[in-house]
Amino acid sequence: MSLLPFVLMFVIFYFLLIRPQQKKTKERNNMLRALKKGDKVTTIGGLHGTIVELTDDKVVLKVNDVTKLTFDRSAVNNVTARAEASSEESK
Template sequence: MLAAGTTPSAGGGIFSLIVPLVLMVAIFYFLMIRPQNKKQKQRNQMLSQLKKGDKIVTIGGLHGTIAEITDDVVVLRVNDVTKLTFDRNAISSAVSRETAQ
């Protein structure tokens, strides 16, 4: 029993609430935010290194070779006759020379 005039303790106060919250934020950062930033940086680097003649794949799955390229637009040669115009952000990946052969 408690003596008259005493109150039960809070059991650690506000620090016991802050520590789990800080741990959750740190885990969220290292498992989700940091890998996504790294992936976005690699994608931006790949898009900036594209040049005429590179073989690419669009986000829709179309395979082609870059015929013309500007800052915003890419013209793809799909076969000897067909050329298609895409936004530069529509490129999913560049096909490496080893994969293409």
């Protein structure tokens, strides 16, 4: 009976902290795998750009007409616009 509070505390800890973090990590990994040319993204540093080149671990962002910057793929924080959406808007 003295172990019951510890087990209960671990179960609560798991469902409130560990499980949501695992879900967030899985969603982020899926987002990083789904990146493609033409996506508009924001980096973890706050830089906004459009993907012009992709490799397994690097992303080249076009920031303006002449500036292209290379980042690790993990530096992408979120996708602000997918490539299909931006091509449909221009039509």
